[in-house]
Amino acid sequence: EAGVAQSPRYKIIEKRQSVAFWCNPISGHATLYWYQQILGQGPKLLIQFQNNGVVDDSQLPKDRFSAERLKGVDSTLKIQPAKLEDSAVYLCASSPRQGRGNYGYTFGSGTRLTVV
Amino acid sequence: SQQGEEDPQALSIQEGENATMNCSYKTSINNLQWYRQNSGRGLVHLILIRSNEREKHSGRLRVTLDTSKKSSSLLITASRAADTASYFCATVAGPSGSARQLTFGSGTQLTVLP
Numbered sequence: 001e002a003g004v005a006q007s008p009r010y011k012i013i014e015k016r017q018s019v020a021f022w023c024n025p026i027s028g029h030a031t032l033y034w035y036q037q038i039l040g041q042g043p044k045l046l047i048q049f050q051n052n053g054v055v056d057d058s059q060l061p062k063d064r065f066s067a068e069r070l071k072g073v074d075s076t077l078k079i080q081p082a083k084l085e086d087s088a089v090y091l092c093a094s095s096p097r098q099g100r101g102n103y104g105y106t107f108g109s110g111t112r113l114t115v116v
Numbered sequence: 117s118q119q120g121e122e123d124p125q126a127l128s129i130q131e132g133e134n135a136t137m138n139c140s141y142k143t144s145i146n147n148l149q150w151y152r153q154n155s156g157r158g159l160v161h162l163i164l165i166r167s168n169e170r171e172k173h174s175g176r177l178r179v180t181l182d183t184s185k186k187s188s189s190l191l192i193t194a195s196r197a198a199d200t201a202s203y204f205c206a207t208v209a210g211p212s213g214s215a216r217q218l219t220f221g222s223g224t225q226l227t228v229l230p
Contacts, residue, residue, distance in 0.1 A: 033218075035220075044220070093159075104149055104164055109158045110158050
């Protein structure tokens with residue numbers, strides 16, 4: 001079974017620029033998550049999708065972050081404009097059930113964003 | 117917000133020794149999961165223990181859960197250099213039908229010296 005694919009692996013941008021990350025979850029996984037992991041910390045949930053609908057985006061900074069999951073498969077996360085504090089690894093994960101949390105998540109390798 | 121807190125923050129042991137990491141959390145949970153993260157990589161799911169379970173084994177891993185103390189421990193026996201990584205506990209909480217997600221702790225950095 002193919003894993004969760006993310007791209008790009010690395011991105012360096014200047015503050016106030018925009019950036020987008022892409023995620024392709026495991027085929028058939030209904031639930032997709034985006035996490036932000038700042039260096040030295042545990043991952044923090046940004047947004048949870050179930051199929052193509054948003055289940056929870058309470059921790060997403062909506063003034064600059066946006067995400068979509070068209071057709072319930074791939075997802076993109078965008079930051080516009082970026083701030084220095086957005087420097088982090090952005091992790092995408094998927095799970096087979098509809099957000100019931102009874103299964104382990106499969107994570108992608110992440111996108112390391114550096115804002116200068 | 118961080119639900120779990122791992123202890124210790126960093127642990128260094130010799131190959132062949134056992135490594136024990138602890139996790140404490142704040143609210144009632146449905147289950148607790150442990151993940152490993154190698155430097156620069158994504159997280160890998162290790163084991164899941166449900167709130168009605170007290171102990172679970174998987175290969176060289178042993179996880180315990182004490183819901184009365186809101187704590188869990190991960191034991192890695194006969195450690196190897198390849199076990200060097202960060203280990204995170206993560207909890208799932210919320211009523212049936214709610215949007216449940218993993219909430220991660222801050223992690224323990226394990227270094228296994230050859």
